[in-house]
Amino acid sequence: MKHKNITILGIESSCDETSAALIKDGKILANIIATQKIHETFGGVVPELASRAHQINIVPAVKIAIEKANCSVNDIDAIAYTRGPGLMGALLVGASFAKAMALALQIPLIEVHHMQAHILAHFIEDDENKPKPQFPFLCLTVSGGHTQIVRVDDYLKMKIIGETIDDAAGEAFDKVAKLLKLPYPGGPWIDKLAQHGNPERFVFPHPQIKNLDFSFSGLKTSILYFLQNETLKDANFIEHNKADLCASVQKTIIDILLSKLQKAAKITGINTIALAGGVSANSGLRNQLQMLAQKNKWNIFIPKFEYCTDNAAMIAITGYYKYLNNDFGAQHHAPFARYTF
Ligand code: KG4
Ligand code: ZN
Numbered sequence: 001m002k003h004k005n006i007t008i009l010g011i012e013s014s015c016d017e018t019s020a021a022l023i024k025d026g027k028i029l030a031n032i033i034a035t036q037k038i039h040e041t042f043g044g045v046v047p048e049l050a051s052r053a054h055q056i057n058i059v060p061a062v063k064i065a066i067e068k069a070n071c072s073v074n075d076i077d078a079i080a081y082t083r084g085p086g087l088m089g090a091l092l093v094g095a096s097f098a099k100a101m102a103l104a105l106q107i108p109l110i111e112v113h114h115m116q117a118h119i120l121a122h123f124i125e126d127d128e129n130k131p132k133p134q135f136p137f138l139c140l141t142v143s144g145g146h147t148q149i150v151r152v153d154d155y156l157k158m159k160i161i162g163e164t165i166d167d168a169a170g171e172a173f174d175k176v177a178k179l180l181k182l183p184y185p186g187g188p189w190i191d192k193l194a195q196h197g198n199p200e201r202f203v204f205p206h207p208q209i210k211n212l213d214f215s216f217s218g219l220k221t222s223i224l225y226f227l228q229n230e231t232l233k234d235a236n237f238i239e240h241n242k243a244d245l246c247a248s249v250q251k252t253i254i255d256i257l258l259s260k261l262q263k264a265a266k267i268t269g270i271n272t273i274a275l276a277g278g279v280s281a282n283s284g285l286r287n288q289l290q291m292l293a294q295k296n297k298w299n300i301f302i303p304k305f306e307y308c309t310d311n312a313a314m315i316a317i318t319g320y321y322k323y324l325n326n327d328f329g330a331q332h333h334a335p336f337a338r339y340t341f
Contacts, residue, residue, distance in 0.1 A: 006323055009062070009076045009101075010316025013094030014086025014114050015144065016045045018057035019312035020065035022076075023320055028126040029069035031306065031313040032061045043184045044174070051089030058097050065312075073105060080110040080319020082117070083329070084339030085145065091335035099331055110319040111329035113341050114310075115146055116158060118276040120321065121307040121314035123155070133301045138270050140261050142285075143277035144170035144185070147214050147257070149264045152274075155321040158341065161268070162212025162260060169253055170279045172216035176223050176249050180238055190246045191282050197247030199284075202226070204252045212264050219252060250284050257285065258292055265298065274301040281308040 004025060012019040016039055021031040034057040039045045066073065081098035084091055102109045119139045123132055133152075138161075141148045147169045149162035167175065170187055177186015182193075205222055207215040230237040238245065265271055275289060286302050293300040307314060322328070 006077050006320060007071065007075050008110070008316045008319040008323060009065070009079045010112075010312040010314070010319055011058070011062070011079065011081040011094045011098045012114075012310055012312040012315045013054045013058065013090050014082045014084070015090060015310060016050050016053075017310040018054045018061050019310065019315075020058075020061040021312035021316045022065055022069040022071065023124070023313065023316035026123065026125045026317065026320055028124050028313055029071065030065040031311055032065040032068065033311050034061050040184050043178055045087070047087045047089055050087055051093055054090055054093035058093060062097070062101075076105065076107060078102075078108040078110050078319060078323050078328075080112050080315050080322070082114045082315055083111040083333065084336035085114055086335075086337060088335065088337045091337065095335045103331065108323075109329040109331065110322045110327070111333060112315045112318045112322070113339055114315075115141055115143075115148065115277075116156075116341055117314040117318040118143065119150060119152060119158065119274070120155060120318045121276060121303050121311070122274055122301055123321070124307060124313050124317045126304075131301075133272055133274050133299075136270055137272035137274055137301070138261070138264055138268065139274040139276050140257060140280075141276045142169040142257065142279035144168060144174065146277065147216070149212055149261060151268060151270070156325060156327070160341070162214065162264060164214040164216060165209070166215050166217040167220065169214070169216060169257060170277070172220055172253055173250075173279065173282075175220045179220075179224055179227055180242060180245055187279060187282065190250055191284065193243050193246040194250040194284060195247075197243030197245070199247040199251035201241075201244040202248035204248065206252070206256055206259075212260055212267070214256065214260060216253070216256070219256075223249065250282070254282075254285050254288050258288055262292065262296070265296065271297065272299045272301075276303060276308070278309040281305055
């Protein structure tokens with residue numbers, strides 16, 4: 001049974017996006033995202049600079065979200081914020097803001113796990129006709145910091161059945177992009193350049209991990225040695241082969257992800273499959289999953305682009321389901337950089 005007229009303000013500040021969103025009874029009213037460009041100069045997220053940028057962005061982001069939603073602070077029933085995982089300094093900005101605002105308005109706080117929120121982004125209502133995944137489903141959650149296969153039995157009942165033992169898929173994209181001298185974050189650049197390349201041109205090794213876990217650090221190392229070798233023969237090897245390199249790397253990462261997903265579907269017997277997290281914006285992954293779904297008769301769910309990468313709408317929708325479950329947070333709870341579920 002859904003409650004009526006429940007408005008949740010969501011706050012996300014775990015990495016390099018400061019975001020505020022409002023959701024009413026599951027429907028999106030506003031989702032404001034301030035992306036921090038400063039990190040491009042350094043080729044990766046600099047934690048201290050992320051915290052400072054969050055501090056600058058948080059008040060305007062919340063203010064604009066409330067204006068865009070056409071409501072007032074008094075319409076907000078609870079404030080949901082990312083408690084973790086993430087960068088401690090960055091999380092502290094969102095947590096402190098959420099706590100202060102909840103205290104001032106005398107409304108409840110809700111603590112959200114960032115990776116669960118990526119999954120629940122599928123339940124944001126912004127298009128009446130878009131079907132939602134039915135429970136149980138499997139979600140391949142692929143972001144800059146995590147790579148997980150999650151069995152989702154209900155909104156707040158989920159279990160990780162496979163995850164990376166070293167680098168995340170997004171991290172693999174970003175680290176290889178750095179080797180290819182592409183800007184940060186490299187995932188979208190590899191995606192773009194891969195569209196003009198030959199994915200079969202270079203073959204990179206797949207890790208041999210028996211269960212449903214992943215490993216990406218060996219791929220990065222093998223590409224590093226491969227590039228060092230080839231650059232000795234042709235100093236401009238990377239420049240001359242950029243599109244083919246991107247297409248081949250992307251194909252390898254996608255093959256690793258989808259072969260494990262296929263194994264997970266077989267083991268669990270679940271054929272409702274969802275994708276979540278920043279890497280789910282990858283066009284190759286989206287296309288390959290669609291092809292695999294046809295072959296295996298899977299019912300698949302791919303998020304809209306704006307809900308793939310970090311956003312507060314996913315925090316607010318998770319907050320909504322926690323609100324319905326009377327699962328509230330506390331002022332004395334600190335953020336968790338390594339929050340698990
Ligand atoms: O979920 P997210 O926004 O932040 C974390 O929670 O980490 O994911 C960011 C990651 C980065 O590694 C970025 O390179 C990757 O998602 N990413 C992509 C694409 N768009 C974002 N990777 C491959 N192809 C893309 N189109
Ligand atoms: Zn994320």
